[in-house]
Each structure stands twice: as C-alpha cells, then as structure tokens.
Amino acid sequence: MAFLLYGLTIVAQLTAAHAASTAGAALCRNLPGDPGFPTQVDWNALNASVNGRLVAVTPSAKACGALQCTEAQWTSGLFRETIAGAMNQYNWEQDYAASPPGLCLQNGTTCSQGMVPVYAVNATSAADIQAGVKFASAHNLRVAIKATGHDYLGRSTAKGSLLLWTQYFKNVTFTDSFVVGGVNQGSAVTVGSGVGLKAAYSAAKDVGKIIVGGTAATVAPAGGYTQGAGHSALAPIFGLAVDNALEYQVVIASGELVTLNAVSNPDLFWAIRGGGAGSWGVIISATFKTYPTYQLTIHQVILAMNSIDLTVAVMAAHAKHIFDWDGVRAGQYYYLTNNQDGTTNLAMWTYFSNLTDTEATAQMAPLLTDATALGATVFGETTVTGFPNDILTFSAPNDVPTFSADDAAGVNLVMGSRLIPATAYLNTSNVGAAYKTLVEGGAQVILGLLVAGGKVSENVNISSAVNPKWRTAKTHVIVVNNWDDTATSAEIEAFKHKITDEHVPALAKLTGESDSASYTNEADAREPNWKTTFYGVNYPRLLTVKAAYDPNDLFIVPTGVGSDRWDAYGVCRV
Numbered sequence: 004m005a006f007l008l009y010g011l012t013i014v015a016q017l018t019a020a021h022a023a024s025t026a027g028a029a030l031c032r033n034l035p036g037d038p039g040f041p042t043q044v045d046w047n048a049l050n051a052s053v054n055g056r057l058v059a060v061t062p063s064a065k066a067c068g069a070l071q072c073t074e075a076q077w078t079s080g081l082f083r084e085t086i087a088g089a090m091n092q093y094n095w096e097q098d099y100a101a102s103p104p105g106l107c108l109q110n111g112t113t114c115s116q117g118m119v120p121v122y123a124v125n126a127t128s129a130a131d132i133q134a135g136v137k138f139a140s141a142h143n144l145r146v147a148i149k150a151t152g153h154d155y156l157g158r159s160t161a162k163g164s165l166l167l168w169t170q171y172f173k174n175v176t177f178t179d180s181f182v183v184g185g186v187n188q189g190s191a192v193t194v195g196s197g198v199g200l201k202a203a204y205s206a207a208k209d210v211g212k213i214i215v216g217g218t219a220a221t222v223a224p225a226g227g228y229t230q231g232a233g234h235s236a237l238a239p240i241f242g243l244a245v246d247n248a249l250e251y252q253v254v255i256a257s258g259e260l261v262t263l264n265a266v267s268n269p270d271l272f273w274a275i276r277g278g279g280a281g282s283w284g285v286i287i288s289a290t291f292k293t294y295p296t297y298q299l300t301i302h303q304v305i306l307a308m309n310s311i312d313l314t315v316a317v318m319a320a321h322a323k324h325i326f327d328w329d330g331v332r333a334g335q336y337y338y339l340t341n342n343q344d345g346t347t348n349l350a351m352w353t354y355f356s357n358l359t360d361t362e363a364t365a366q367m368a369p370l371l372t373d374a375t376a377l378g379a380t381v382f383g384e385t386t387v388t389g390f391p392n393d394i395l396t397f398s399a400p401n402d403v404p405t406f407s408a409d410d411a412a413g414v415n416l417v418m419g420s421r422l423i424p425a426t427a428y429l430n431t432s433n434v435g436a437a438y439k440t441l442v443e444g445g446a447q448v449i450l451g452l453l454v455a456g457g458k459v460s461e462n463v464n465i466s467s468a469v470n471p472k473w474r475t476a477k478t479h480v481i482v483v484n485n486w487d488d489t490a491t492s493a494e495i496e497a498f499k500h501k502i503t504d505e506h507v508p509a510l511a512k513l514t515g516e517s518d519s520a521s522y523t524n525e526a527d528a529r530e531p532n533w534k535t536t537f538y539g540v541n542y543p544r545l546l547t548v549k550a551a552y553d554p555n556d557l558f559i560v561p562t563g564v565g566s567d568r569w570d571a572y573g574v575c576r577v
C-alpha cells in the first residue's frame with residue numbers, strides 16, 4: 004500500500020514536470036521514440052494544415068539512391084537543393100559523434116538518418132511556416148531552417164528535427180520606390196528566401212539593375228547569407244550585402260508573421276542583420292537596395308611558385324600591393340592552392356568597376372612585375388568584361404572561371420577563417436610568415452577575399468549586428484580542408500583538428516589582435532571562443548533580443564546566439 008502510494012506520488016510529480024515542460028521549460032526536445040513525440044495522427048493533422056506539404060526526409064545519399072541521381076546531379080547545388088535532407092557539404096548530414104557513427108554515404112549499403120531532419124514542411128506560404136512553428140512549439144520539437152543547404156557549419160540541418168524548408172519561396176519583385184516609415188529608400192528588390200543569387204541577378208538584369216551579392220549561383224540572399232553579413236566583390240563600392248537590407252518578413256517563435264525594418268521591430272531588425280543565421284525566426288522574404296547596372300572588367304591571372312620561399316615572397320608582395328586598388332575600389336579573390344610538393348599556385352580574379360581592359364591590366368601591372376622579378380611564373384592573364392552580376396557567378400577556384408549557373412556540391416568539407424585587419428598588411432613579412440606556416444602545415448587551399456575596406460569601412464555607423472571587425476578588415480581569409488568517403492573517422496578528426504588547432508591560430512596571429520574575428524558564414528564550427536570571434540561586442544545585446552523574441556530557444560543552431568544553453572545536438576539543455 005505504501006509502495007503504491009509512493010508510486011502514485013512519483014507519477015503525479017512526473018506528470019507535473021511534463022506539464023511544465025510543454026510550457027517551454029523542458030530539459031530536452033522530443034525526439035522520435037520519446038513519449039512526447041507527435042503521433043501519426045498529430046503529423047497527419049499538421050500535414051492537413053499545410054495542404055499536404057509535409058514530407059518525410061531522408062539523407063541525400065538515400066534520396067539519390069531512390070532517384071537514381073547521376074554524378075552530375077549529386078555534385079550540383081541546384082539539384083541538391085531540391086532534396087529536403089540534402090546539405091551541400093554532405094559531411095553535415097553525418098552524425099560522426101554517435102557510437103557507432105550514424106553515416107549515410109554515397110553508394111553506401113547502409114544508411115543512418117544521422118543529422119538529417121525527420122519531417123519537413125515544404126512551404127510555399129507564410130501560413131505553412133506559421134503552422135510548422137506552432138506545431139514545433141506545441142510538441143516541443145527540435146527545429147531546423149533551410150533555404151539551400153549551403154551552410155558550411157551544418158546549421159541548416161538538425162538531428163531528430165522538423166525542418167522548415169523555404170526553398171520554394173521564389174518570388175522576386177522590383178520597385179523604384181521602397182518606403183520605410185514614410186521615407187522613400189529608392190530602388191529595391193524583394194526576394195523570397197528560396198531565391199538563389201543567380202536567379203535574383205538575372206531578374207535584376209532584365210530591369211537594368213544590380214544587386215550586391217556574392218560569387219555563388221545558388222546561395223539565398225534572404226536565407227543565411229545576409230544574416231551572416233553577405234560579402235561581395237562589389238562590397239568595397241556598395242558595402243556588405245546586409246548594409247543594403249531594408250526590410251525582412253519573418254515568422255517569429257510565437258508563430259506571428261512580422262515586418263522588420265528601421266521602424267517596425269527595430270531591435271530584431273538590428274539582430275537579424277549580422278547576428279548569425281538561423282537564430283531569429285524564419286525569413287519569408289527580404290528587401291534590398293538595387294543599383295543601376297554598369298560595365299565591370301574582371302582581370303584574371305595565375306602565378307606559379309616553385310618553392311616555399313618564393314611563395315612566401317610572393318604573398319608578401321601581394322600584401323605590399325593590396326592597397327594598390329583602393330582608389331578604384333576593386334574587389335579581389337586570390338586563392339593559393341598548395342600542391343603539397345613545395346609548389347603553389349596563386350589564382351587572382353580582380354573586379355574593376357567601370358574600368359576598361361587596358362585600365363584594369365595597368366592596375367595589376369605593379370604586382371605582376373614584382374612577382375615576376377621574384378621568380379614567379381605568370382600565366383593565363385586575361386580580362387573579361389560584362390555586367391557585374393553576371394561576373395559574380397562563376398565557379399571558383401579552378402584555373403579560369405567559367406560563368407556558371409550552378410555551384411559545386413556533394414563534398415565533405417570544413418573550413419576556418421579570420422577577418423584580417425588592414426593594419427596587418429602594413430607588415431608584409433608577417434603576412435609572408437603566416438602563409439609559410441599554413442603551406443608548410445599542409446593547408447589545402449587558402450582563399451583570400453578582398454571584400455572589405457572602402458564602403459564597408461565607411462558604413463561603420465550603420466546600426467546592425469554585423470561584427471564591427473568587418474569595418475576595420477581588409478580581407479577575409481579562409482582555409483579549407485576536404486576529404487573523400489574513404490577517409491577513416493580518425494583521418495576526418497585529424498583534418499578538423501588541423502583547421503581548429505593549427506591553421507586558424509596562424510591566421511589569428513596574423514591579425515595581431517587578441518580578440519580577432521571570423522565571418523560566421525564561412526568559419527570553423529568548432530571555433531573555441533565563438534561568442535567573441537563571431538559576434539564580438541554585439542553578443543550581450545544579441546542575447547537580449549533573443550530573449551525577447553525567442554524566449555524558449557526554438558531557433559538554436561550550432562555557434563548561434565544562446566546555443567551554449569544546449570548540447571551539441573541542440574536537443575537537451577545543459
């Protein structure tokens with residue numbers, strides 16, 4: 004009898020705890036198999052409320068098995084974004100930390116769901132997203148948000164989650180006068196969060212406009228891109244992509260559809276612009292300033308170096324000349340490929356607005372003359388002229404870019420990065436020394452991006468959550484490691500450790516700062532001091548905005564604001 008009473012007491016307490024948990028204070032999200040996970044009847048009800056747009060999600064390798072994908076489809080960003088469970092870097096679909104690892108590899112004979120969501124709302128209306136958000140809150144589910152699956156930190160997939168999938172928000176509309184709070188902001192475009200850059204660029208071209216965007220065909224400007232900052236080869240002229248954002252339509256954690264701009268929810272408007280992708284709500288669409296189109300010349304060239312000493316000397320020469328193009332506000336991608344045999348190649352694409360071929364070539368001559376004198380072999384020098392947005396979507400980093408409507412995908416890849424301040428380039432031997440460490444340390448490719456300075460610096464007084472280190476940066480430098488599916492778990496760990504413990508510290512040292520910064524969208528997911536490194540001085544205010552709009556942490560992504568309140572899966576509070 005006593006035992007029975009005792010038992011009843013325990014049951015009553017558990018029930019009370021569960022009741023509290025569904026109110027939002029739960030220790031863990033409900034995963035498949037948990038008693039609180041929605042029943043089939045619940046899922047059917049959600050499906051009905053989204054007009055049958057609920058889809059069961061499988062990892063890309065399994066989906067591709069069923070679809071009999073070609074290799075060309077497997078490696079296509081455009082194709083992969085049509086698969087709910089696919090990530091571009093498909094290592095993020097794998098649960099390496101599980102024991103045994105939960106893997107689903109291309110051509111594999113077994114398949115684990117890994118980090119891939121369970122169901123997705125394949126939304127075409129804000130109401131679909133609102134239904135998904137309310138369902139996830141009511142059932143205490145882990146949520147993931149994805150537009151394209153480009154994310155380099157695995158933030159658009161989550162184990163055991165309900166995916167809010169915005170790939171099919173494809174609207175693009177232009178206006179000559181976009182009004183915010185009664186003030187005409189001029190020419191602008193509103194893009195749905197599933198619109199890729201190439202599609203946005205093409206639509207803009209048809210109306211004689213350009214959009215400030217990146218060198219990627221399929222990245223979504225109204226997805227993660229501008230929540231990170233959004234860099235562009237045109238940024239030295241027009242600022243970061245996010246500096247050009249005028250408004251967002253967002254479904255917040257309460258399920259409400261809200262407008263964010265300078266006068267409507269200005270605190271969330273501040274946070275979503277640079278405060279990190281995936282932490283604020285589900286973006287339905289975003290509005291950006293547009294500019295009249297004009298002619299741009301891209302200068303391309305490759306330098307070949309036959310020794311580490313020559314590589315160091317050429318990178319120091321590049322540092323010496325990096326200010327050469329400030330007067331014309333050029334942007335540049337300069338990618339050093341390590342052939343792992345003592346030789347390297349530096350491929351450079353430099354974007355000259357309103358310059359002729361001859362003028363562009365003259366701008367590059369001092370650097371090329373120095374590099375030649377040092378002993379580098381210069382080849383493939385050429386120029387291409389066209390509209391800026393056409394020129395922004397080539398596929399890099401192969402020798403000579405081919406203008407592309409797609410992005411390469413279906414690979415295993417991790418990266419690490421630093422925003423390198425302009426002051427770091429004043430000591431060219433420091434720059435050379437950093438490259439020596441990286442190349443000798445086996446870094447596969449070092450992507451240099453001259454996408455700051457100029458207007459990016461001049462925009463210092465824009466009030467947004469963009470890491471202020473963007474305003475003093477000259478470049479964003481990324482080190483990439485990739486592997487194929489034959490790599491063992493130990494080898495994969497070793498690649499990741501190289502990035503975190505060797506390559507990134509070499510870049511951090513080059514910054515000369517104790518609080519150096521990294522661009523959240525192209526960074527190491529294992530960045531140890533991510534609060535400072537990714538968000539800098541903005542972190543405390545970001546936490547306050549997060550508490551106001553997402554008090555129950557519905558939108559949690561690895562390295563996102565508030566994510567340290569959760570375990571690595573974002574499933575249980577810590």
Ligand SMILES: Cc1cc2nc3c(=O)[nH]c(=O)nc-3n(C[C@H](O)[C@H](O)[C@H](O)COP(=O)(O)OP(=O)(O)OC[C@H]3O[C@@H](n4cnc5c(N)ncnc54)[C@H](O)[C@@H]3O)c2cc1C
Nearest residue numbers: 150151152153154158217218219223226227234280281286
């Ligand atoms: C080939 C390639 C080229 C790139 N080039 C550039 C470049 O030139 N400049 C640059 O700045 N960056 C570039 N990037 C990085 C890019 O900015 C990030 O990968 C960015 O996160 C992609 O956003 P997405 O929405 O397309 O990707 P996704 O993987 O779909 O999402 C990325 C993040 O945004 C969140 N998110 C997606 N959709 C929404 C939504 N509707 N509402 C709320 N959150 C959402 C996700 O949860 C995730 O956290 C490039 C990436 C690739 C793969």
Ligand SMILES: *[C@@H]1O[C@H](CO)[C@@H](O)[C@H](O)[C@H]1NC(C)=O
Nearest residue numbers: 050054055056057058059122
């Ligand atoms: C949702 O409903 C549609 C239409 O009835 C159906 O085709 C689809 O399979 C359902 N989705 C799930 C996950 O059951």
Ligand SMILES: *[C@@H]1O[C@H](CO)[C@@H](O)[C@H](O)[C@H]1NC(C)=O
Nearest residue numbers: 073074108109110487488489
């Ligand atoms: C999978 O099979 C395809 C077709 O045979 C092949 O092209 C591809 O390289 C294979 N991938 C791996 C990782 O084995």
Ligand SMILES: *[C@@H]1O[C@H](CO)[C@@H](O)[C@H](O)[C@H]1NC(C)=O
Nearest residue numbers: 058085086087125126127171
């Ligand atoms: C998602 O919806 C779009 C638009 O209706 C449709 O074309 C696509 O086939 C759907 N995808 C899946 C996986 O259901």
Ligand SMILES: *[C@@H]1O[C@H](CO)[C@@H](O)[C@H](O)[C@H]1NC(C)=O
Nearest residue numbers: 127128129172174195287288
């Ligand atoms: C897209 O545009 C159509 C036509 O104007 C409109 O009916 C629809 O609501 C828009 N969709 C979204 C998600 O804004």
Ligand SMILES: *[C@@H]1O[C@H](CO)[C@@H](O)[C@H](O)[C@H]1NC(C)=O
Nearest residue numbers: 240241295296297298356357
């Ligand atoms: C390019 O030149 C045109 C014509 O002079 C001018 O209107 C435009 O603002 C210039 N664009 C840039 C980016 O310099």
Ligand SMILES: *[C@@H]1O[C@H](CO)[C@@H](O)[C@H](O)[C@H]1NC(C)=O
Nearest residue numbers: 429430431432433434435436
């Ligand atoms: C430049 O860096 C080198 C080390 O790479 C250092 O020896 C030298 O003192 C630095 N020069 C200045 C002026 O700081």
Ligand SMILES: *[C@@H]1O[C@H](CO)[C@@H](O)[C@H](O)[C@H]1NC(C)=O
Nearest residue numbers: 458459460461462463464465
């Ligand atoms: C930014 O604001 C400060 C303080 O008002 C001002 O001194 C500075 O000139 C401004 N900078 C720019 C680039 O407008």
